[in-house]
Amino acid sequence: MEAFLTVDDLKVHFPTVDGVVKATDGLSFGLARGKTLGIVGESGSGKSVSSSAILGLHRGTNAVVSGEIRLDGNNLLALSDEEMRMRRGKEVAMIFQDPLSSLHPYFTIGNQIAEAYLVHHKVSKSAARTRVVEMLDRVGIPQADRRLNDYPHQFSGGMRQRAMIAMALINDPSLVIADEPTTALDVTVQAQILDLLQDLQRDFNTAIILITHDLGVVAEMADDVLVMYAGRAVEYGPCKEILTHPEMPYTWGLLSSAPDLTASTSGRLLPIPGTPPSLLNPPSGCPFHPRCTHRDKVPGDLCRTTLPELLPGHHREDHTKRCHLADPDTVFRTEILPNLAPELVEESS
Known part of the structure; x- marks a missing residue:
């Protein structure tokens, strides 16, 4: 279109x-x-x-x-x-x-x-x-x-x-x-x-x-989603694809921070650690790396030294992400998805 x-x-x-x-x-x-x-x-x-x-x-x-x-x-x-x-x-x-x-x-x-x-x-x-x-x-x-x-x-x-x-x-x-x-x-x-x-x-x-x-509003209204961090797009694509197959750890953090209305009242949210970077002096490499809990899954020092390009993800060409992780879908399925609020995925379906 x-x-x-x-x-x-x-x-x-x-x-x-x-x-x-x-x-x-x-x-x-x-x-x-x-x-x-x-x-x-x-x-x-x-x-x-x-x-x-x-x-x-x-x-x-x-x-x-x-x-x-x-x-x-x-x-x-x-x-x-x-x-x-x-x-x-x-x-x-x-x-x-x-x-x-x-x-x-x-x-x-x-x-x-x-x-x-x-x-x-x-x-x-x-x-x-x-x-x-x-x-x-x-x-x-x-x-x-x-x-x-x-x-x-x-x-x-x-x-x-x-x-x-x-x-x-x-x-x-x-x-x-x-x-x-x-x-x-x-x-x-x-x-x-x-x-x-x-x-x-x-x-x-x-x-x-x-x-x-409000990710609930996004799930209900948006056709496409653009995730921004430190002045740049870090993930971009169709709404359903972003919510069901996110491939950028920052997007995982946003989704994990949403409360699960079906969970126990004693449950805890999973906030993104740290604070957003200064746009006057952003970190080298991937600007999210100081807060990313998955940077140890990337070999070498890529996250700290090299800014990832916005490249197509593993599922669709129109879903792009900016991350060095080699297999983000596996990490998302095994470590992130079990803790997400199900209503976000349901509303996007």
């Missing part, structure tokens, strides 16, 4: 007085219309930075962005600021993680959402207001025709998040980047929001990038 969004060798570097922070370093992936890409990884792995680059949000900063980002054949990095501004919000939109810092405290919710609509449509303010009420009602804001006159501080955290989602979806964009869109929402509203995103996808053939820490 032809990719609607193609990211090729994307690098986002931030020069600082202490050196260059390589927030994203050589990232490549594709996304077709009507499909969902789940991007997972710990905080600081480069998920939000790479997505912000797609919207051109690093323009005007000291960030050095290189590579290619093609949306429907157009290289977004080659567009002028004005051309990018006209595409932002209409063709590609983002649902931000923190609505409190993304909404202006001095303007009403309705005015801020209407502005996003009026920028791209030559309609009256009353028509824009009608559209705002429709969107607020669709994302579950009660009494939307009245609450659009409220200010952000008058909304709860969950309602502010829903308002942000309404702002992102109001122009029916072709590509939606959802950065932890359900973080502040309870389980019931989370399900409603995910259903809303799926309805939009079905109605308008929208491509969705879903950035999340």
Whole structure:
């Protein structure tokens, strides 16, 4: 299937007085219309930075962005600021993680959402207001025709998040980047929001990038999964394949950290040891090797000295992984799989 969004060798570097922070370093992936890409990884792995680059949000900063980002054949990095501004919000939109810092405290919710609509449509303010009420009602804001006159501080955290989602979806964009869109929402509203995103996808053939820490959400929504660590892709492929045949120890760690709802309450989670590396001075070789409990299975000193290439795995050509392990599938089956929460694999089936 032809990719609607193609990211090729994307690098986002931030020069600082202490050196260059390589927030994203050589990232490549594709996304077709009507499909969902789940991007997972710990905080600081480069998920939000790479997505912000797609919207051109690093323009005007000291960030050095290189590579290619093609949306429907157009290289977004080659567009002028004005051309990018006209595409932002209409063709590609983002649902931000923190609505409190993304909404202006001095303007009403309705005015801020209407502005996003009026920028791209030559309609009256009353028509824009009608559209705002429709969107607020669709994302579950009660009494939307009245609450659009409220200010952000008058909304709860969950309602502010829903308002942000309404702002992102109001122009029916072709590509939606959802950065932890359900973080502040309870389980019931989370399900409603995910259903809303799926309805939009079905109605308008929208491509969705879903950035999340919730592997259950990924298993339910994503067609493909991109696992990021230290600014790079360490595993990439179809969702079911990644969850049932992961071949990168970091992915095993993420899966093992998910609670098993069927296990005994006395059971313990298996967290990834250590902390994410500094992107100012990442480890040599495989950046995950200081935390990897399987590096002793690799002969010699490869993990510490040589960065693995992103190569096809053992099962499918479209499943790639960045690891020196010679037989990761055997290790996963014998050491990791017995400890995983079964609902993750079941939801991906």
